[in-house]
Amino acid sequence: MRGADYVIKRTAFAVITVFVAVTINFALFRLAPGSAISNLSRVPHATQELREALKREFGLDKSKGAQYAIYLKQLAHGNLGVSFENQQPVSHNLWEALKNTLPMVLLGTVFAIVFGTLTGVIAAWRRGTALEGATVTTALGFYSMPTHWLGLMLVILFTGVLPTGGMANDFLINPSFWTHLKDVLSHMVLPSLTLGLVLYGEYTLIVRSAMLETLGEDYILTARAKGLKPWAIVRKHALRNAMLPIATLVALSLGYIVAGAILIETVFSWPGIGRAVYDAVLQRDYPMLQGAFLLLTISVVFFNLVADLLYFKLDPRITT
Amino acid sequence: MSVNGNRQLLEVEDLVVQYAVARGLIGAVRRTPRQSVHAVDGVTLSVRAGELLALVGESGCGKTTTAQAVLRLVDAVSGTIRFEGREITRLGARSLRPLRRRMQIVYQDPYESLDPRLRVQATVEEPLLIHGLGGSKAERTERVRAALARVELSPPELFLDRFPHELSGGQRQRVAIAAGLVLEPRLLVADEPVSMLDVSVRAGVLHLLNGLRESGLGILMITHDLSTAARFADRIAVMYLGRIVEEGAAREIVRNPQHPYTKALLSVVPRRDPRDRMRPQILSGETPDAVRIPSGCRFHPRCPVAIEECRDHDPLLRRPHKAETPEHRAACILA
Numbered sequence: 324m325r326g327a328d329y330v331i332k333r334t335a336f337a338v339i340t341v342f343v344a345v346t347i348n349f350a351l352f353r354l355a356p357g358s359a360i361s362n363l364s365r366v367p368h369a370t371q372e373l374r375e376a377l378k379r380e381f382g383l384d385k386s387k388g389a390q391y392a393i394y395l396k397q398l399a400h401g402n403l404g405v406s407f408e409n410q411q412p413v414s415h416n417l418w419e420a421l422k423n424t425l426p427m428v429l430l431g432t433v434f435a436i437v438f439g440t441l442t443g444v445i446a447a448w449r450r451g452t453a454l455e456g457a458t459v460t461t462a463l464g465f466y467s468m469p470t471h472w473l474g475l476m477l478v479i480l481f482t483g484v485l486p487t488g489g490m491a492n493d494f495l496i497n498p499s500f501w502t503h504l505k506d507v508l509s510h511m512v513l514p515s516l517t518l519g520l521v522l523y524g525e526y527t528l529i530v531r532s533a534m535l536e537t538l539g540e541d542y543i544l545t546a547r548a549k550g551l552k553p554w555a556i557v558r559k560h561a562l563r564n565a566m567l568p569i570a571t572l573v574a575l576s577l578g579y580i581v582a583g584a585i586l587i588e589t590v591f592s593w594p595g596i597g598r599a600v601y602d603a604v605l606q607r608d609y610p611m612l613q614g615a616f617l618l619l620t621i622s623v624v625f626f627n628l629v630a631d632l633l634y635f636k637l638d639p640r641i642t643t
Numbered sequence: 644m645s646v647n648g649n650r651q652l653l654e655v656e657d658l659v660v661q662y663a664v665a666r667g668l669i670g671a672v673r674r675t676p677r678q679s680v681h682a683v684d685g686v687t688l689s690v691r692a693g694e695l696l697a698l699v700g701e702s703g704c705g706k707t708t709t710a711q712a713v714l715r716l717v718d719a720v721s722g723t724i725r726f727e728g729r730e731i732t733r734l735g736a737r738s739l740r741p742l743r744r745r746m747q748i749v750y751q752d753p754y755e756s757l758d759p760r761l762r763v764q765a766t767v768e769e770p771l772l773i774h775g776l777g778g779s780k781a782e783r784t785e786r787v788r789a790a791l792a793r794v795e796l797s798p799p800e801l802f803l804d805r806f807p808h809e810l811s812g813g814q815r816q817r818v819a820i821a822a823g824l825v826l827e828p829r830l831l832v833a834d835e836p837v838s839m840l841d842v843s844v845r846a847g848v849l850h851l852l853n854g855l856r857e858s859g860l861g862i863l864m865i866t867h868d869l870s871t872a873a874r875f876a877d878r879i880a881v882m883y884l885g886r887i888v889e890e891g892a893a894r895e896i897v898r899n900p901q902h903p904y905t906k907a908l909l910s911v912v913p914r915r916d917p918r919d920r921m922r923p924q925i926l927s928g929e930t931p932d933a934v935r936i937p938s939g940c941r942f943h944p945r946c947p948v949a950i951e952e953c954r955d956h957d958p959l960l961r962r963p964h965k966a967e968t969p970e971h972r973a974a975c976i977l978a
Contacts, residue, residue: 541755545819548714549770549826550743553736560758639760639806 329635337628344620345398349391352609381407394613403617404610408603413614416599421618423490424588424595427511428580431518436573439523443530447538448557458527466524474517474590486510488592514591518584522576529572533565540564567637571630578626581619650728652830652861653690653713653746658683658722660705660712664934680933682708684885685722687960688863692829695852695862697872697893699908700882701930706865707751709882710832713863714748715739727829744774747823751835753815757807764803767791767822774826790825794818794851813844820851831855833864837871849875870912873897878970881905884941885933887960891971901963901971901978903946940975948977 378384382393397404403413439462446458465473478487486492492506537543538561546556581596588597596615603611660683666675683705690696700706711717713724715731724732726746731739750756757766767787768777777783784803791799794817807815816836823831833852837845853875856862866872872879873893880890881904889902900906910924926945931937937944943953956976963971963978 541750541752542758544711544716545748545750545756545822546758546769547716548743548748549773549822550740551769551773552740555773563760564758637760640808 326635330632333628333631337624340624340627341617341621344624345395345617346391348613348616348620349394352612353387353390398617403614406603406611407608408606408611413610416611417596417614417618420594420596420599423593424581424584424597427515427593427595428518428584430511431515432522432577432580434515434519435522435526438519439526440530440569442523443527444534444557444562446527446531447534447561448553450535450538459531462524462527462531464524465520466528468521468524469586470517470521471586471590473520474514474587477513477517478590481513485512487513490594514587514593517587517590518580522580525576526569526573530565530569533568534561536568537561537564567634570633570637574626574630574633577629578623581622650692651689651725652692652694652727653688653863654723654725655686655688655709655713656723656725658686658709658712658724659720660708660717661720678934681885681936682933683712683719684936686882686885686887688880688887688890690830690861690863692861693856693859694877695856695864695875697864697866697876697879698882699866699869699872699879701867703930703933704882705885705933706867706882707834710748710834710863710865714743714746714832716748741774744770744776744826745828746830746832747826747828748832748834749816749819749823749836752839753812753819754807754839756819757815759807761807762803763791763805763807763810763818766807766818767825770822770826776826786825787821790821791818793824794821795847796821811844812840813847816840816844816848817851820848824855828860830861830863833862835865835867838867845871869897869908873912881908884930884936886941886974888942888975889973890960891966892968895966895968895971899965899967899971901965901973902942902975903948903977904942905973907947942975950977952976 375384382390385393394404401414403417405411406413406416409416442458442462446455446462449455481487486509490507490510491503492510495502495506498506534557543556543560546560547553551559584593584595585597585600587593588595589601592598596618599611600615600619602608603615659681661679661681664678664680666677686705686709688696688698688709698706698709708717712719715724715734719732722732723730726742729742731742734742761769764784764787767790768783771777771783771786777786787803788799791797791802796802796814796817802810802814802818807818810818820831820836831852836852837848840848849871852862852864856877864872864876869879873896876893878891879893879896880887881896881902882888883904889896889900889905896905897909900909904926907924907926910922924947926947928945931941931944938957939955940946940949940953940958943949946953953976958974958976960972960974962969963973963975965978966973
């Protein structure tokens with residue numbers, strides 16, 4: 324029963340957080356200088372009537388309060404509005420972008436989780452050796468590199484070897500499914516690697532410190548005294564207990580990945596969420612920005628919730 | 644008791660354990676010689692089956708290191724450790740593993756020595772699985788129950804499915820002991836088994852250990868509490884700065900201490916009779932740094948009766964003049 328309580332409480336909290344974020348999102352963009360039609364006013368033949376007409380069309384002539392009410396009402400119906408830029412529903416735009424972002428981000432994250440956990444565990448287990456020093460230095464190096472800089476370096480290094488921009492070769496005409504897949508995958512390598520390497524550094528450090536903490540516990544020594552083999556100690560006792568902080572931090576960082584992809588997607592011209600946000604900012608495309616930020620907010624809040632629920636699952640102490 | 648009731652279960656000779664002190668970057672650049680902590684500096688002791696030896700001393704004197712070195716959880720620099728007559732000082736991890744079954748340890752802090760994610764059943768069952776004992780699942784459960792009953796956690800059914808955080812300190816310590824006992828070891832090393840427990844449950848755990856000793860288990864109990872040692876131990880060894888300074892039958896050590904350090908420790912143990920005036924002898928200063936051990940007798944800087952000779956003469960353990968039992972040994976030139 325307490326378990327259900329916990330889940331309900333956490334979920335309610337997440338919903339409230341999203342609502343607050345929606346409100347802030349709404350207010351934030353309207354505080355920014357300039358408006359959707361300020362660019363249009365630079366068009367030489369734009370008359371006052373045309374501007375007024377555009378204002379009306381976009382609903383910008385109504386009061387801020389009325390705009391907010393309309394926004395909330397439409398949001399409740401799942402309507403994120405229509406992009407100022409291409410007159411398509413925002414939800415459609417976002418979905419198209421998300422479809423491109425997810426595989427790239429996922430590939431990088433899986434790479435980081437697998438290798439980060441592996442080297443983190445090894446670094447902790449071989450504490451004080453040169454191996455640990457090398458691992459930690461490498462991880463720290465990648466973690467502290469600015470994402471876009473690392474991306475640019477990879478572009479310089481791999482130009483001519485791998486595609487460095489876009490998501491598919493536009494000059495392939497009617498490719499077969501396999502050719503297309505191969506093409507997209509080869510385009511995906513560099514952006515995924517950039518994300519993967521930065522996250523790899525972070526995960527290695529997190530896993531190592533979490534492991535060091537649990538390896539210092541008395542029950543590890545107890546397990547040794549009972550004759551458990553070293554690797555079994557790592558697996559059964561150390562890693563399982565270290566999973567608590569690791570799972571939380573990984574879940575939390577997953578929430579930010581979608582947002583973090585902005586830099587990578589800009590460097591590699593990847594047509595995903597990050598690029599969509601970047602373009603929408605340049606164009607003052609409010610509905611698109613609001614939609615994108617809502618998506619980012621929801622992903623952060625959602626993964627926070629996942630972290631909370633994971634904690635609940637992993638830590639027997641939370642139930643009581 | 645069994646046929647080999649009087650055989651030595653554990654014999655430790657001249658055990659030395661040192662830890663390297665990190666030099667730091669400046670030290671490494673200047674190439675200052677590497678220093679080491681002489682945690683254990685020539686300890687000789689033995690435990691017989693069915694005997695409880697109490698190793699007594701202040702914090703930082705090397706008691707815990709001794710306990711861990713005896714079980715080969717830390718490596719000795721020199722000296723020998725014999726368990727059931729077999730030398731184990733240099734045994735590799737692989738050949739040591741089957742022996743671990745017969746020597747177990749209980750830690751000071753039951754809040755840390757149990758894996759918080761394992762239920763009592765899993766904690767106590769794990770040693771059986773490690774050593775491939777206990778056959779079927781049902782038989783193992785039976786042995787787990789028996790072990791829990793042996794540490795007076797009854798009825799066992801009430802505890803099997805609990806997590807450590809649902810138990811009290813005393814119950815946790817009993818679970819830790821049960822996890823040690825389920826393998827039916829010959830030697831149990833108890834590292835301050837009651838110091839983290841409430842006074843009210845201490846006696847229970849100590850009586851439990853006492854009962855186990857009577858059933859033939861050899862126990863090496865590490866403690867800083869001389870009164871506990873005096874009450875439960877067969878023999879007491881007093882440790883100071885990595886070395887045993889006095890040892891003998893518990894009664895003899897308490898009634899007729901010969902080393903000034905033992906005398907000082909005993910002088911602060913409260914007397915049962917309030918009319919018994921105690922003259923507590925508070926030792927000045929702290930235990931010296933185990934990196935720079937004083938010359939001569941290592942106790943001389945704090946010793947109330949030290950003479951000039953103590954500065955450069957390192958006394959060996961020998962039978963004091965006023966000893967009343969043959970086994971009594973003290974390391975003091977004045978004794």
